[in-house]
Amino acid sequence: MSVDTAEPSEFSPRQNAVLEQALQLLVDGGEKALTTSGVARAANCSKESLYKWFGDRDGLLSAMIAYQASKVRTFERNGERLTAASLHDHVVIFARDLLEVLAGDVSLALNRLAIGQSNRDGSKLGKLLLERGRRQIDRRAMALIDAGKRAGLLRFSDADEAYHTLYGLVVSDLHVRMLLGEPGLKDTARQAERAVTAFLRLYGTDKVLAEMPVLG
Amino acid sequence: MSVDTAEPSEFSPRQNAVLEQALQLLVDGGEKALTTSGVARAANCSKESLYKWFGDRDGLLSAMIAYQASKVRTFERNGERLTAASLHDHVVIFARDLLEVLAGDVSLALNRLAIGQSNRDGSKLGKLLLERGRRQIDRRAMALIDAGKRAGLLRFSDADEAYHTLYGLVVSDLHVRMLLGEPGLKDTARQAERAVTAFLRLYGTDKVLAEMPVLG
């Protein structure tokens, strides 16, 4: 059974279309290109409507984050019988999805935007991005490694710690490098495989380790 | 023997003082506070001098990064006889230093600045920050794990891969979270210890593993 987890959209279809245009503008030209006049022009709406709907520029930015987060859906697989092989495969898929999400145009643009604003006092954009943007992927990963533990395939005392270890193994400094403008990996599949191998070597029980190659 | 690695400073003492003030301004108020007029006022110099010395605003930002990088010094320990215990200790110290550097006010402010500019075409700030800011710490880590390999304590085929694994284990998503405004860790020492334990479990030879606790 798969459970679809998504937020109900908080904005009208018209507003969603405007937010979509705003995101496109942000991806193409960066924050400097994201002016209220520019958004209004690109979305064929008036500035007055923008301010009526979103309050001010910060409200628009928050709405963009919320809208983008509402588009992301994950499927938590429950009740599936996990074996060492299927656990490995699921974690690899998770790792590749994670890398793909982090390398996405919109994700990078929104993270750059929030980071650029995070020095100002109480900008809340960073907090919003972390809560709304990562909750889905965090829940998916936690459910997966919890299932691995229940199936006797993984061994850890602190699930959060195990998850952060997996995250670090998968992403390393790649996210920051991409945020700084470096091109992404050429071979994400290999990176995902490497990370999962290391993760299972650290947290796998004998049932898992028995099926792994002896050397890294 | 310790080898001091540092860059010769490229600016006059007066210019360094101005850059120091600019960094302080950036740390305190973020990029928005870093105006040419503000820097001139804070540093008691004229805007004309700023433009004469650094060309334009981007030149000033680049100079700030170069200046900050020139202040960082690392000591590469060569020729030291490594044991399992001393390797462990050195890697832990490296991990704690890394976390401390990444959590520093100036580092976070400069990373935020470069990331905020990295969407604009050819802003080069991100590239500059990666090359100048990380070269020292990368070299120190590579020298350390290479020494570990030569001493028969570490086992890997690709040193770069091993280093990135260590980096990911130490930092995980902490850097991005801090860039987004989240407070840093309360206990960096524990995080460093955990990461190094995992790293040695993955890359340590039997000589190292024999001295480690059996369970995570």
Next chain:
DNA sequence: CACGAACCGTACCGTACGGTACGTATATGG
């Protein structure tokens, strides 16, 4: 049809920034 609400397009305002120009002071060197 009539009325009102929502909305578009545009024009407008105040402000603040990047960058330039100018008059003055300080120091260095002959």
Next chain:
DNA sequence: CCATATACGTACCGTACGGTACGGTTCGTG
């Protein structure tokens, strides 16, 4: 003592942005 270079402080300019106001248009509803 003068000449030259360097740099300070201020004033200035053009531009562009966030935010507001207003007239005209569409559209749903009684």
